[in-house]
Amino acid sequence: MGSQSDWPNLRHAAETLDALKIDYEARIISAHRTPDRMYEFARGAKAEGFQVIIASAGGAAHLPGMVAALTPLPVLGVPAQTAALGGEDSLLSIVQMPPGIPVGTLAIGRARAINAALLAAAILALSDPEIASALDDFRADQTASIPEFPSDDV
Numbered sequence: 830m831g832s833q834s835d836w837p838n839l840r841h842a843a844e845t846l847d848a849l850k851i852d853y854e855a856r857i858i859s860a861h862r863t864p865d866r867m868y869e870f871a872r873g874a875k876a877e878g879f880q881v882i883i884a885s886a887g888g889a890a891h892l893p894g895m896v897a898a899l900t901p902l903p904v905l906g907v908p909a910q911t912a913a914l915g916g917e918d919s920l921l922s923i924v925q926m927p928p929g930i931p932v933g934t935l936a937i938g939r940a941r942a943i944n945a946a947l948l949a950a951a952i953l954a955l956s957d958p959e960i961a962s963a964l965d966d967f968r969a970d971q972t973a974s975i976p977e978f979p980s981d982d983v
Protein backbone atom coordinates (compact mmCIF):
# COMPACT_ATOMS: atom_id res chain seq x y z
CA MET A 830 0.00 0.00 0.00
CA GLY A 831 1.08 3.55 -0.68
CA SER A 832 0.71 4.76 2.90
CA GLN A 833 -0.03 3.76 6.46
CA SER A 834 -3.35 5.56 5.94
CA ASP A 835 -4.38 2.82 3.48
CA TRP A 836 -4.05 0.08 6.09
CA PRO A 837 -7.62 0.34 7.51
CA ASN A 838 -8.84 -0.80 4.09
CA LEU A 839 -6.02 -3.19 3.26
CA ARG A 840 -6.38 -4.81 6.67
CA HIS A 841 -9.53 -6.46 5.29
CA ALA A 842 -7.47 -8.09 2.57
CA ALA A 843 -4.94 -9.27 5.14
CA GLU A 844 -7.66 -10.73 7.36
CA THR A 845 -9.15 -12.55 4.39
CA LEU A 846 -5.77 -14.03 3.47
CA ASP A 847 -5.35 -15.08 7.12
CA ALA A 848 -8.74 -16.82 7.03
CA LEU A 849 -7.75 -18.67 3.87
CA LYS A 850 -4.34 -19.57 5.37
CA ILE A 851 -2.44 -17.83 2.57
CA ASP A 852 1.03 -16.46 3.36
CA TYR A 853 1.51 -12.80 2.56
CA GLU A 854 3.52 -9.74 3.44
CA ALA A 855 1.99 -6.30 3.94
CA ARG A 856 4.35 -3.46 3.04
CA ILE A 857 4.17 0.31 2.68
CA ILE A 858 5.72 1.22 -0.64
CA SER A 859 5.10 4.44 -2.55
CA ALA A 860 6.01 5.14 -6.15
CA HIS A 861 6.22 8.80 -5.20
CA ARG A 862 7.68 8.85 -1.70
CA THR A 863 9.81 5.68 -1.72
CA PRO A 864 10.60 5.06 -5.40
CA ASP A 865 13.77 3.08 -4.67
CA ARG A 866 11.86 0.81 -2.29
CA MET A 867 9.20 0.26 -4.96
CA TYR A 868 11.77 -0.52 -7.62
CA GLU A 869 13.66 -2.96 -5.41
CA PHE A 870 10.50 -4.72 -4.25
CA ALA A 871 8.82 -5.01 -7.64
CA ARG A 872 11.99 -6.10 -9.45
CA GLY A 873 12.72 -8.80 -6.87
CA ALA A 874 9.21 -9.95 -5.99
CA LYS A 875 9.07 -12.98 -8.28
CA ALA A 876 12.51 -14.21 -7.21
CA GLU A 877 11.49 -13.71 -3.56
CA GLY A 878 8.63 -16.13 -4.12
CA PHE A 879 5.66 -13.82 -4.40
CA GLN A 880 3.00 -15.02 -6.83
CA VAL A 881 0.43 -12.22 -6.85
CA ILE A 882 0.73 -8.56 -5.80
CA ILE A 883 -2.13 -6.48 -4.41
CA ALA A 884 -1.25 -2.80 -4.78
CA SER A 885 -3.44 -0.08 -3.29
CA ALA A 886 -3.03 3.67 -3.37
CA GLY A 887 -5.15 6.80 -3.37
CA GLY A 888 -5.36 9.99 -5.36
CA ALA A 889 -2.64 10.03 -7.99
CA ALA A 890 -2.41 6.27 -7.54
CA HIS A 891 0.59 5.39 -9.67
CA LEU A 892 1.80 2.57 -7.45
CA PRO A 893 -0.14 -0.36 -9.00
CA GLY A 894 0.76 0.58 -12.55
CA MET A 895 4.41 1.19 -11.76
CA VAL A 896 4.69 -2.09 -9.87
CA ALA A 897 3.03 -3.86 -12.81
CA ALA A 898 5.59 -2.28 -15.13
CA LEU A 899 8.42 -3.76 -13.07
CA THR A 900 7.23 -7.33 -12.50
CA PRO A 901 5.81 -10.18 -14.58
CA LEU A 902 3.56 -11.17 -11.63
CA PRO A 903 -0.18 -10.44 -11.76
CA VAL A 904 -0.92 -7.10 -10.06
CA LEU A 905 -4.33 -6.36 -8.55
CA GLY A 906 -5.02 -2.67 -8.02
CA VAL A 907 -7.23 -1.39 -5.21
CA PRO A 908 -8.24 2.28 -5.53
CA ALA A 909 -8.30 3.96 -2.11
CA GLN A 910 -11.24 6.10 -1.07
CA THR A 911 -10.17 9.75 -0.93
CA ALA A 912 -11.62 12.75 0.89
CA ALA A 913 -11.37 15.17 -2.02
CA LEU A 914 -12.76 13.10 -4.91
CA GLY A 915 -14.24 10.02 -3.29
CA GLY A 916 -11.74 7.64 -4.79
CA GLU A 917 -12.70 8.22 -8.43
CA ASP A 918 -9.29 9.86 -8.76
CA SER A 919 -7.65 6.66 -7.49
CA LEU A 920 -9.81 4.45 -9.69
CA LEU A 921 -9.07 6.37 -12.87
CA SER A 922 -5.36 6.48 -12.05
CA ILE A 923 -5.26 2.71 -11.77
CA VAL A 924 -7.75 1.35 -14.27
CA GLN A 925 -6.80 3.01 -17.53
CA MET A 926 -3.46 1.33 -18.13
CA PRO A 927 -1.82 1.46 -21.53
CA PRO A 928 -2.13 -1.76 -23.57
CA GLY A 929 0.75 -4.06 -22.67
CA ILE A 930 0.91 -3.53 -18.90
CA PRO A 931 -2.33 -4.69 -17.24
CA VAL A 932 -3.49 -4.03 -13.68
CA GLY A 933 -6.54 -6.01 -12.55
CA THR A 934 -8.50 -3.16 -11.00
CA LEU A 935 -10.97 -3.69 -8.18
CA ALA A 936 -13.62 -1.47 -6.58
CA ILE A 937 -12.94 1.73 -4.63
CA GLY A 938 -11.80 1.14 -1.03
CA ARG A 939 -13.46 0.86 2.38
CA ALA A 940 -13.55 -2.87 3.01
CA ARG A 941 -13.47 -3.59 -0.73
CA ALA A 942 -9.89 -4.81 -0.43
CA ILE A 943 -11.45 -8.10 0.64
CA ASN A 944 -12.20 -8.79 -3.02
CA ALA A 945 -8.56 -8.27 -3.96
CA ALA A 946 -7.66 -11.00 -1.49
CA LEU A 947 -10.35 -13.31 -2.87
CA LEU A 948 -9.23 -12.71 -6.44
CA ALA A 949 -5.60 -13.32 -5.48
CA ALA A 950 -6.73 -16.53 -3.77
CA ALA A 951 -8.60 -17.61 -6.89
CA ILE A 952 -5.44 -17.13 -8.97
CA LEU A 953 -3.38 -19.11 -6.47
CA ALA A 954 -6.09 -21.80 -6.26
CA LEU A 955 -5.46 -22.73 -9.89
CA SER A 956 -2.28 -24.48 -8.79
CA ASP A 957 -2.94 -25.06 -5.08
CA PRO A 958 -5.70 -27.52 -4.08
CA GLU A 959 -5.60 -26.42 -0.41
CA ILE A 960 -6.35 -22.83 -1.33
CA ALA A 961 -9.03 -24.03 -3.77
CA SER A 962 -10.64 -25.98 -0.96
CA ALA A 963 -10.40 -23.01 1.45
CA LEU A 964 -12.09 -20.82 -1.16
CA ASP A 965 -14.88 -23.38 -1.63
CA ASP A 966 -15.42 -23.39 2.15
CA PHE A 967 -15.45 -19.57 2.24
CA ARG A 968 -18.13 -19.47 -0.46
CA ALA A 969 -20.22 -22.16 1.26
CA ASP A 970 -20.04 -20.34 4.61
CA GLN A 971 -20.95 -17.05 2.96
CA THR A 972 -23.94 -18.60 1.21
CA ALA A 973 -25.12 -20.24 4.44
CA SER A 974 -24.90 -16.90 6.27
CA ILE A 975 -27.30 -15.07 3.92
CA PRO A 976 -30.89 -15.22 5.20
CA GLU A 977 -33.56 -15.81 2.60
CA PHE A 978 -36.05 -13.45 4.21
CA PRO A 979 -35.51 -10.02 5.74
CA SER A 980 -35.75 -9.49 9.50
CA ASP A 981 -37.08 -6.50 11.42
CA ASP A 982 -34.54 -7.20 14.22
CA VAL A 983 -31.58 -5.37 12.72
Ligand SMILES: Nc1c(C(=O)O)ncn1[C@@H]1O[C@H](COP(=O)(O)O)[C@@H](O)[C@H]1O
Nearest residue numbers: 831832834859860861886887890891892
Ligand atom coordinates in the same frame (compact mmCIF):
# COMPACT_ATOMS: atom_id res chain seq x y z
N1 LIG B 1 -0.98 7.30 -4.52
C1 LIG B 1 0.00 7.16 -3.63
C2 LIG B 1 1.29 6.66 -3.86
C3 LIG B 1 1.75 6.11 -5.15
O1 LIG B 1 0.96 5.95 -6.09
O2 LIG B 1 2.93 5.76 -5.22
N2 LIG B 1 1.96 6.70 -2.72
C4 LIG B 1 1.16 7.16 -1.76
N3 LIG B 1 -0.05 7.45 -2.31
C5 LIG B 1 -1.31 7.77 -1.64
O3 LIG B 1 -1.40 9.01 -1.03
C6 LIG B 1 -2.53 8.92 -0.17
C7 LIG B 1 -2.34 9.84 0.99
O4 LIG B 1 -1.27 9.38 1.77
P1 LIG B 1 -1.03 9.98 3.24
O5 LIG B 1 -2.25 9.62 4.05
O6 LIG B 1 0.21 9.27 3.74
O7 LIG B 1 -0.85 11.46 3.09
C8 LIG B 1 -2.67 7.45 0.23
O8 LIG B 1 -3.95 6.94 -0.17
C9 LIG B 1 -1.54 6.79 -0.53
O9 LIG B 1 -1.89 5.53 -1.09
